[in-house]
Amino acid sequence: MSSRIQHAGLRAKVMSAQEAAAFIRPGTTVGMSGFTGSGYPKAVPLALAERISAAHARGEDFRIDLHTGASTSSEMDGALAESGGVALRTPFQSDPTMRAKINAGEVEYIDTHLSHLAQTVWNGFYGPMHTAVVEVSAIREDGTLVPSSSVGNNKSWLDLADEVILEVNSWQSEELEGLHDVYYGTALPPHRQPVMITDPADRIGQPYFECDPAKVVAVVETHAPDRNSPFKPADEDSIAIAQHLVEFFEHEVAAGRYDERLLPLQSGVGNIANAVMAELVKSRFRGLTAFTEVVQDGMLDALDSGTLSMASATAFSLSTEAAERFNANVAQYKDKLILRTQEISNHPELVRRLGILAMNGMLEADLYGNVNSTHLMGTKMMNGLGGSGDFARNAFTSFFLTPSAAKGGDISCIVPMVSHVDHTEHDVHVLVTEQGLADLRGLSPKQRARKIIAKCAHPDYRDQLQDYSDRALKESSGLHTPHLLGEALSWHQRYLDTGSMKQA
Numbered sequence: 001m002s003s004r005i006q007h008a009g010l011r012a013k014v015m016s017a018q019e020a021a022a023f024i025r026p027g028t029t030v031g032m033s034g035f036t037g038s039g040y041p042k043a044v045p046l047a048l049a050e051r052i053s054a055a056h057a058r059g060e061d062f063r064i065d066l067h068t069g070a071s072t073s074s075e076m077d078g079a080l081a082e083s084g085g086v087a088l089r090t091p092f093q094s095d096p097t098m099r100a101k102i103n104a105g106e107v108e109y110i111d112t113h114l115s116h117l118a119q120t121v122w123n124g125f126y127g128p129m130h131t132a133v134v135e136v137s138a139i140r141e142d143g144t145l146v147p148s149s150s151v152g153n154n155k156s157w158l159d160l161a162d163e164v165i166l167e168v169n170s171w172q173s174e175e176l177e178g179l180h181d182v183y184y185g186t187a188l189p190p191h192r193q194p195v196m197i198t199d200p201a202d203r204i205g206q207p208y209f210e211c212d213p214a215k216v217v218a219v220v221e222t223h224a225p226d227r228n229s230p231f232k233p234a235d236e237d238s239i240a241i242a243q244h245l246v247e248f249f250e251h252e253v254a255a256g257r258y259d260e261r262l263l264p265l266q267s268g269v270g271n272i273a274n275a276v277m278a279e280l281v282k283s284r285f286r287g288l289t290a291f292t293e294v295v296q297d298g299m300l301d302a303l304d305s306g307t308l309s310m311a312s313a314t315a316f317s318l319s320t321e322a323a324e325r326f327n328a329n330v331a332q333y334k335d336k337l338i339l340r341t342q343e344i345s346n347h348p349e350l351v352r353r354l355g356i357l358a359m360n361g362m363l364e365a366d367l368y369g370n371v372n373s374t375h376l377m378g379t380k381m382m383n384g385l386g387g388s389g390d391f392a393r394n395a396f397t398s399f400f401l402t403p404s405a406a407k408g409g410d411i412s413c414i415v416p417m418v419s420h421v422d423h424t425e426h427d428v429h430v431l432v433t434e435q436g437l438a439d440l441r442g443l444s445p446k447q448r449a450r451k452i453i454a455k456c457a458h459p460d461y462r463d464q465l466q467d468y469s470d471r472a473l474k475e476s477s478g479l480h481t482p483h484l485l486g487e488a489l490s491w492h493q494r495y496l497d498t499g500s501m502k503q504a
Helices: 017-021 043-058 074-082 096-103 117-122 154-160 236-255 270-282 297-305 318-326 348-354 389-392 445-457 461-473 490-498
Strands: 029-032 064-066 088-092 131-139 145-147 162-168 218-223 265-267 290-291 294-296 309-312 315-317 336-338 357-361 364-366 396-399 430-433 437-439
Touching: 017 043, 017 218, 029 154, 043 074, 043 290, 074 088, 074 096, 074 357, 096 445, 117 154, 131 154, 236 270, 236 396, 236 430, 236 437, 265 270, 270 294, 270 297, 270 357, 294 297, 294 309, 297 309, 297 490, 357 389, 389 396, 430 445, 437 445, 445 461
Parallel strands: 029 064, 029 131, 064 088, 131 162, 162 218, 265 290, 265 357, 290 309, 294 315, 309 336, 357 396, 396 430
Antiparallel strands: 131 145, 430 437
């Protein structure tokens, strides 16, 4: 038995994943740990998927409602989706099997701001939480729990669930103890108090989860890595986008809007985010800070180089190589990294107070700066909103980043009207593609359109966009935000009909 289970009563509850999964019943609501492929349970979801598949083979209906922190892995989302065992999923996912089930209408999916989910579950909008399945890196003698590589919504799931299943993963470094800041001061209105963070390095909580040992029905020992996804080397478009951003930062420093240490950075997940960090490492900027959701390879490199002096997040999302590097050197990051609950990492009060520079990806933007982050052609869910809305609405400067075209040039990522709106023009300050950067602050809708076409549109679509804008100015019934409603979504329909947004 693992030496990581120090509590005598909980050592007595160690069992197999199959035995633990038997505690999860059909029709119940389950909260599982996991955020961007880190800190998710590795064994119980697979055992549960096998149990569900066996029940379906017998003609029995066995489905659960599933809440997490964000995306997880094929061992969890993929296996449970493949088994047909998920009735409802929140708040974010990235698994292709789960995505296919959602878009086929077989899984109900509620896309929500990551800072909101715990609050809505506490308020009872999803009904009672029956079971929490949470990965930890150790159980201490007093029964408190050392979190693993993500914190996410785990504190709330442990508090709310009637029964708790713990996975103790010995792959996670023992040195993680002390890295976390779990805040137990949140409350529902009208009892809320200010969250007293004024710097990304501030600690306001404790390094452990609390959980009544009487609620724990099973403890499962694992030794398995997180979903350490490789990141592609930065391509020309990602590098160009990153270079436009660093040039903009220099401009803002010269204008006196940012100081030499900029402002705390937030960046979404993906290759563009890593490219931005790589360009910052090559820049003159040093001693920067991050108040974000996820620490990726690029942010780890920035911490190593001194470009970043401090990063606050709720989870890691590392490649295999970066995870090995981090696990071998956790001690040297203890004064540079904090992992918090996502209620705090994504807290709008803190984003506004700290003056975050929020950099997030998008699928498409329209001529007026409205952004679609989630829906392909308006109807098919990609991954979900994630935390981009938490940050964009409250950021000092909100940036949205994308290549100007997709699918080999058949899709323009700048369109007359987005097919789905996640971020309105009011929350979008700067758009960046490999073509250039459009600073939309202080511009009216028509002025925004001119700048977006000139700076961000792909050359293959620039004339089409200008033609639409010119005709809208002449023919629209309203000239504040001119549109030709009969054509506004025709680009998307053309793609669906012909496979390209380009005009014949």
